[in-house]
Amino acid sequence: MTPPRRPDPPPMQTNDVRIAAAGTAAWAVALVVLLIVGLPSGDRWWLWVCGAGVAIGLFAMWYTPRLQAGRARQEADRAAKRGTAG
Numbered sequence: 022m023t024p025p026r027r028p029d030p031p032p033m034q035t036n037d038v039r040i041a042a043a044g045t046a047a048w049a050v051a052l053v054v055l056l057i058v059g060l061p062s063g064d065r066w067w068l069w070v071c072g073a074g075v076a077i078g079l080f081a082m083w084y085t086p087r088l089q090a091g092r093a094r095q096e097a098d099r100a101a102k103r104g105t106a107g
Contacts (some may be wrong), residue, residue, distance in 0.1 A: 037085045045078025 052071035060067060 037089070038082050041078055041081035041085060045075055045082065048074030048078060 048071050052068065052075060055067055055071060
């Protein structure tokens with residue numbers, strides 16, 4: 022016989038925008054370093070990689086609050102429906 026299962030802990034609250042900002046800053050630093058150091062002509066694609074990392078990070082910082090607000094709104098709607106259905 023297995024012991025009864027404990028309930029799941031609540032999800033940990035995180036600041037996802039700060040995490041995206043840290044990653045974006047890291048890509049920006051890498052881009053600046055590569056621009057200062059210089060690259061051989063065959064390795065210039067690394068600049069594009071860093072630029073894409075910065076662009077994706079900026080998009081993530083814009084999109085994440087909207088995603089979280091939509092999820093919270095959806096959860097509130099579900100809770101309201103459960104409250105009226107019971």
